[in-house]
Amino acid sequence: MTTLLIKTLRDICGAAHVLTEAADIEPYATDWKRTTRGKPLCVVRPADCQAVAAVVKACRSHSASIVPQGGNTGLAAGATPGEDADEVVLSLTRMKAIRALDPVAMTVEVEAGAILQVVKEEAEKHGRLLPVSLAAEGSATIGGIVSTNAGGINVLRYGMTRALVLGLEVVLSDGTIVDGLRHLRKDNAGYDWKQVFVGAEGTLGIVTAAVLRLVPLPRETVTALLSVADVGTALTLFALAQDTVGEALSAFELISATSIDLVERHAGLKSPIAAGEWYLLLEAASSLSGLEPAMEKLLSDAFEQGLALDGVVASSRQQAQALWELREHVTEAEAREGGGLKHDISVPLGAMADFLAEAGNAVSEICPGAGFNIFGHLGDGNLHYNVLLNGAKNADAVNRAVHDAVVNHRGSISAEHGIGRYRLSEWLRTKPESEQRLSRAIKQAIDPEGLFNPGKLLPKQAKGDAV
Incomplete structure (x- = not known):
């Protein structure tokens, strides 16, 4: 079955774009931080939306899961395959066309594999700005920033990526292509279904293109x-x-x-x-x-x-x-110091000082020698609360202490990096059961077989089991 699937994928995408050798797969099988690795069956790189749909149908018919991947710059291992050999990494990096840019309507339609920096540079030629600013914008892709609802330094003024998405093109688990690429600021005709896929980390469907809102270029x-x-x-x-x-x-x-x-x-x-x-x-x-x-x-x-x-x-x-x-x-300086235990949290601004005091006291009690490297986007309540353990082995206890302080102040344990594999256990521990049930219901309705990105955002389900 494996041989037949790979042959089918090669027929769809071309032999050069189905990678099976370990050395070729390695860059796609390792997360950006080089701390999480997987062992996918192969990496497939389709050239267009129709090929993505064909790949999805082929994988589904062979009971192979799909891990969508863009620039692989995420910090929560959300695009990293697992250890099971039945997962196919679907890389969208060949799909990088800027299909249309309208400086009057201030919209851009772009394929999922386009590099964020390239799209921003094209917008600037027309006196417009795509207001997503990330450290990794030279390699992050549009599909990735949509699927992770990326944040960055300008959220204070322009909002998260979610606020910029006007339309999406998405491939569902049965291979259906849903074309919602509307360049509209106002569309109140029914459910705003595109927002379900924004921030879903590729667990519900594959974003193949997006229409994004632009703003005037600051002078x-x-x-x-x-x-x-x-x-x-x-x-x-x-x-x-x-x-x-x-x-x-x-x-x-x-x-x-x-x-x-x-x-x-x-x-x-x-x-x-x-x-x-x-x-x-x-x-x-x-x-x-x-x-x-x-x-x-x-x-x-x-x-x-x-x-x-x-x-x-x-x-x-x-x-x-x-x-x-x-x-x-x-x-970079933290890494040279020896690295830290990273937390991507947000709390209401009015609770910020109390959170810092509570979390600091709790961490110091668990790990008296710990240091703190705290920085972030105060304007939107998002801090990167990194703990320098200095050789201590209390990582799990420190994680729990920081996240408990976050929950005590009605904050979020992931402000902008997502849940992925990295924060899944803490999401399960801290998220109210009512919200977990709602998340499982959404997954069950849209991807009932668990085809997409297993083990991210929700626990991996056994083949054939309900979410």
Whole structure:
């Protein structure tokens, strides 16, 4: 049956696009962090939506599961195959056409395998912006960012990827192609079914193309770095920033002093301002002029009200990039320190200070020698709460402690990275049973045989069993 399936897949996609050798499969079988590996039967790379549908039908008829994969840049092992040899990795990287870009309607229709950065560059040629900004945008694909509902630094202003999706083309588990590629801002005719597939991590169907909303390309950007004494002060300053800069505020990043120290020691960078317990990296962007006086007023008010300890406004694009490099090198600096236990959490802003105190106390009690590398998108309540265990073996207990603190404050254990394989056990432990039942019901209705991405978001089901 395996030989017959591979022959069928080669007939559909061409022999060069069905990979079976271990060396060829390896890049697709390992997650981005190189911590999770699988053993798929093969990797198949279809060229268009019709070929995807044919691959799905072939795999279904041979009882082979399908693991959809884009740029393989996820941080939750959501696109990594399991250990069973009946899984086929379906890579969408050959499907990379930008089908249509309308600068007047401000929409772009693009295939799932297109690289995010390439689509952004094409939009910029027309004076438009696709406002998803990720560290991995040079390799992340459109299908991947849709399927994971990717976040990034501009969620504060533009929302998650979900807010940008106007239409989808999806292949279902029976090979049906659902064409919902509508370029409409308003479509109230029935269920908004496309949103079920956004953030589903490839467990319900395969996104093969999307229509995304664009925005005017900012012509003026102002960046500032501040230091503050505590998170409560940071939140007060966030409110002041919204009052002073308004809707132009596109990023409001929180970075701990520990994070900056790691960057200075391991990345050879230097903060241009005096230290506080926390740093704030702000950015405002507009297609109109007048932002710089507003940002300067914000800093002036912050100092006058005793909120900021020190601060600077970038006077050039190069200086702005230098400020962002402090933020962008935090993860690399953590890895050079020895790595950490990563948590991608969100809590309501009003609970942020209490969460940090509760989680910090709980972790320190479990692992007295632990360090903390905390940074993230304060404006939307999302922190990367990374714990430096320093050789301790308490990872599971620390995970539980952090996530319990999140749940206590009605937050989420995955703000933007997804559940995948990495967080599945904690999702099962912390998510209310009523919500788990609803998730299983959706899976049962759309993919009753469990064909797509088994063991991600929901536990893997035995062949023929209900979800």
